[in-house]
Amino acid sequence: MTSADKEYDLLVINATVLTMDNAGSVYERGAVGVRDGKLAYVGPLSAAVTAETAGLVAGETVAEAAAEAAADVIDACGMIVLPGFVNTHIHIFQSLLKGLGADHELVEWLNLSALPYGALATPAHHRIAARLACMEAIRSGCTTLAEFFYTAQDPALADAVIEGMLSTGMRSVFIRTFQDTGLDYGMPACFIEPAGAAMSAVADLRRRYPVAEYPMLDIWTGPDVTWSTTRAGYAEMLEYCLGEGVNYSMHILETTVDNEMCQREHGCDIVDMLEGLGFLTERMLAVHCVNLTDRDIRRFADYGVSVSHNPAPNLYLGSGIAPIAEAVKAGVNVSLGTDGAASNNTTNMLETMKLAALGQKGRLRRASALSAAETCAFATTGGARALHKQEQIGTLETGKRADFIVFNPDVLTSTPVHDPLAAVVYASEPRNIEHSVIDGRVVLRDGRFVNGLDEREVVEETKKAVRELMAMR
Numbered sequence: 001m002t003s004a005d006k007e008y009d010l011l012v013i014n015a016t017v018l019t020m021d022n023a024g025s026v027y028e029r030g031a032v033g034v035r036d037g038k039l040a041y042v043g044p045l046s047a048a049v050t051a052e053t054a055g056l057v058a059g060e061t062v063a064e065a066a067a068e069a070a071a072d073v074i075d076a077c078g079m080i081v082l083p084g085f086v087n088t089h090i091h092i093f094q095s096l097l098k099g100l101g102a103d104h105e106l107v108e109w110l111n112l113s114a115l116p117y118g119a120l121a122t123p124a125h126h127r128i129a130a131r132l133a134c135m136e137a138i139r140s141g142c143t144t145l146a147e148f149f150y151t152a153q154d155p156a157l158a159d160a161v162i163e164g165m166l167s168t169g170m171r172s173v174f175i176r177t178f179q180d181t182g183l184d185y186g187m188p189a190c191f192i193e194p195a196g197a198a199m200s201a202v203a204d205l206r207r208r209y210p211v212a213e214y215p216m217l218d219i220w221t222g223p224d225v226t227w228s229t230t231r232a233g234y235a236e237m238l239e240y241c242l243g244e245g246v247n248y249s250m251h252i253l254e255t256t257v258d259n260e261m262c263q264r265e266h267g268c269d270i271v272d273m274l275e276g277l278g279f280l281t282e283r284m285l286a287v288h289c290v291n292l293t294d295r296d297i298r299r300f301a302d303y304g305v306s307v308s309h310n311p312a313p314n315l316y317l318g319s320g321i322a323p324i325a326e327a328v329k330a331g332v333n334v335s336l337g338t339d340g341a342a343s344n345n346t347t348n349m350l351e352t353m354k355l356a357a358l359g360q361k362g363r364l365r366r367a368s369a370l371s372a373a374e375t376c377a378f379a380t381t382g383g384a385r386a387l388h389k390q391e392q393i394g395t396l397e398t399g400k401r402a403d404f405i406v407f408n409p410d411v412l413t414s415t416p417v418h419d420p421l422a423a424v425v426y427a428s429e430p431r432n433i434e435h436s437v438i439d440g441r442v443v444l445r446d447g448r449f450v451n452g453l454d455e456r457e458v459v460e461e462t463k464k465a466v467r468e469l470m471a472m473r
């Protein structure tokens, strides 16, 4: 048989398969088969390789039968397969700024770190930051990443980030945001533009990166933050997005500054203003939400707004802990983000899951406030839904795109395993991610990057780029 004749391009065998589907299906000795970038089989191993499909003959081992059924076989005995994680919020260029502005609160930290260096970064800086951030994300099990791009809006910078992301194989959402005010709050002048010009630029990006040609990329938009957006700016963006079917995201209620500023400028709280504009829709992905009130939560649930919960930066900047357990109870779709590495210091989804769960347990003084299963669902199904990709990814179900990870629990951190989900959420580290498959393509194999991605090279290039960037100020 030639590989084109085989039933599967890739077959993962002997693993515990956590599908994260609605029924919570788990296959103890399971298999995952991939064909043409899609999941062609998810279920018990015994039904993945049959006499009919694999030419199984008496006495043949499962490995031999699998090798006949598939062009490529990964034996994941003792390992756990689960959907790849979806990181719904990052600022890629901040991967060059880890630790800068440490131990300062949000607005001070912004002015020490993300804003001045964001104004100076060149396309080469953005490109290497994208490779670093995506590879770090892949190492922690992430297979989809939503970049919230808010620095100087030169199209060459956007192109560099997109090129860097796609070069790693990452399924990518590029959120080309805008600021149409904000000088008083320290926004660099080069970030600020009229909302109309911004929407033209978004439309241009969508024309230059059509889905048919770039199936691994979506282009979104959104206002950056309350204090850098005018009321007219929100309205203009909304008209464009609803007219063209474009999704949008924004930072909201990360700290009390949003409502203070909104009260001063508009005489109402931010969620009231957005509701009045018709801004609260299913297309909106609200990032942070630390200071959501019960009434805000009910409105998010009613309008179908999704939340990106970013526990690491919320703790690091002393912003607080978002009322996520309450949002889930109200029916809000919750996803997870790492945020930029300047306010997190890593792009680690395993750590983010653990912080998300522990944060709610501690805040509410209730160990059952958020379970391992619920937290893992934020990183998989919740993320897929937040990015409007629930038909493609988020669970392991036949017909979906083949985005999954193979978690090897046989490292000191996670040994022994009594409960696979508890191991993944509470006792894990990037070293557990043995293999990663995105859109049917293996990107990490036996703990090493493949397809020409060289970790050492990216580390060295990053250090060089950072020396240059620091010298520019």
Ligand SMILES: [Zn+2]
Binding pocket: 089, 090, 091, 148, 251, 287, 339, 340
């Ligand atoms: Zn952010």
